[in-house]
Amino acid sequence: MAEFEEPEMKATAKEMAEARLPLRYRDYCAHMLIPLNKCRHRSMYLPWKCVEERHAYEKCEYEDFMRRSKMLAQIKDNQ
Template sequence: MTVTETVKAAVGLPTESKPAPATREAMSEGRLPIAYRDSCANLLIPLNRCRYEEYYLPWKCEGRDGIGIGIVQTLINGQTERHSYEKCQYDEFKKRVAKMDELRAAKGGERSN
């Protein structure tokens, strides 16, 4: 548990703050393909903007806390755009796997295919 999470827990604030989901208008303005319009789209929009402005140079959107070169936005718990987006995608994947395991257990372990 980080210092920030400890302080938030002591004060009574929620330790995990989720950013608001992107609206359809924001996703359209960000020109996100339909396949990428999910619950992590709010993190992909600034990442794609950074990638576009920095000509897709891999290290430009990677710096931590203003140390790196280029546009740096520290979003969730000190993570940069790419890391926060990839973590969101991973968490969504884990939720889907857990839901599939739950459905499979309800069927008695039978596969649907």
């Protein structure tokens, strides 16, 4: 079976707790969600604000999804 390398968590548990992130969002992209949420709060959630931060966070989530999909496909192929 292939060995899978987990990506590095860039945000610590303390940082995520201080940012009051719900548990379901404490993943490998949490380091991008923290500044996005701060920007959203400052701009009162205006949809045309924080576009760069939102795009970077969504790209991170997509790449993490693709990584997990490939990992699952390899596991299924090896069985």
